[in-house]
Amino acid sequence: MKGRTSRGDDFGDLAAVVAATREASGDRFGEALVAWLSRHVSFDHCVVFGYRGAARPPMLFETFSPSESHVFVALYQEGPYLLDPFHHAAVERKEGFWRMRELAPDRFYASEYFRSYYSQTKLAEEVGFFVPLPGKDAVVLSLMRLKASGPFGTADARKLRDMAPLVIELCRQRWPELPETEQPAPAEKNAPAPVNEFDRTHIWESLSLTVREMHVVDMVLQGHSTESIARSLGVAPGTVKVHRRNIHRKLGINSQAELFARFIQIIEKRR
Template sequence: MKGQSSRSDHFGDLAAVIGATRETEGYCFGEALISWLRRHVAFDHCVVFGYRGALRPPLLFETFSPAESHVFVALYQEGPYLLDPFHHAAVERKEGFWRMRELAPDRFYASEYFRSYYSQTRLAEEVGFFVPLAGKDAVVLSLMRLKASGPFGTADARLLRDMAPLVIELCRQRWPDLPESEQIAPPSKATEPPVNEFDRTHIWESLSLTPREMHVVDMVLQGHSTESIARSLGVAPGTVKVHRRNIHHKLGIKSQAGLFARFIEIIEKRR
């Protein structure tokens, strides 16, 4: 009887999720979905963001307290999202279930972004369901486990990956398109051309860097090593080191910490 009751509860929860896709309030769907997911896998938090290139990502659902939301949502939306591996994967139209460790650059966990922002989340692991929408928009549903809970186990990750096709289709039914999102750097004058919403490097235009240097800056801040940047650009590591020296000289900085501080300074000026 216990197994039959559990099976009945499972299908009842799934029916509630499907029914909630027609609700106008996203939180009804979110609450129904996490209730169903928690029947299968334990996690501490869930957050859903919409992504549209470099534009500020709209929040679609969260389970945080107000204090937690300040770090996970408010601070994130102010600019750090531009360096988030999940943001980059969404813009690149990845689909399915992915673990942060599968998407993060080779030096992500030693990057200034990780030390200065991501470490504040106190997460043991973050995983996500990536949902490309019509056009170039995307939705990412993230599940998080705090350090006190430990990372997702291999069996949990395998089960979530198996559940991905259903979760993705449910999210598409609930969020077929995204609400309007603010630009990180709206044009200051009506005569200026609009910012390319899918280009992250435009935030460095005020620093007199070359296009290649802006690309290098973007990859360094994401957490790519010199070798990783060289492979991406198809150049020798020594060439990347020259670009990095030139960047440091132009910006008057001596370290990645100084580069990240300049990034935050630019973001704050563009609010």
């Protein structure tokens, strides 16, 4: 999406965005906002997700083709979103403009999540506008550049950061609250709870892990190194290594790839 520079056209596009905040269709607002943003910064894709704790995030707007949407939306909603740095930042109530590199754990780009899922997106970089809503909900508008386009330049990132207050307010006007999600059927007695809370670690409760081991598993899957986990938990790196060995023994696994596969398997069983 190539930016244009006419001031009159720019103000006209911005007026269309403001008008679209009052329309029932989220697509019209998204299209108008993308048209305005693309005048200032080039990007390949835009997607808007709503986040409500660890619940499956509704997709509010996208610019993907059907095949692209399968990776960026359908597969993402099946469970990988729980390991997404953008998801974590949203539920932690961050606001403003953020680049993925500013939010990702220190070993994110070497994590199994990145290798198994995120690499499928073929992105050079993802940036986002983070919009906390009343209660614990949030909206994130992501702009993406493919590897063929290269990452956002410093000047582009600075411009988007300057535009953030306006973009955030426009998104709040369009989505003052998230759409209601379909409520799951009542669970049978002793059945695992659905994944619908902020704390993701509870998905491991059926696997005889301690609370500390569950936190370690969660951080490993996010892409934190042993040293990063140790700093976060206030323990020695050697203690984290012991936890990781115990986790592998209890789960009967030998690698992070097997841990990620077990994570996806558990998520699928809980849907």
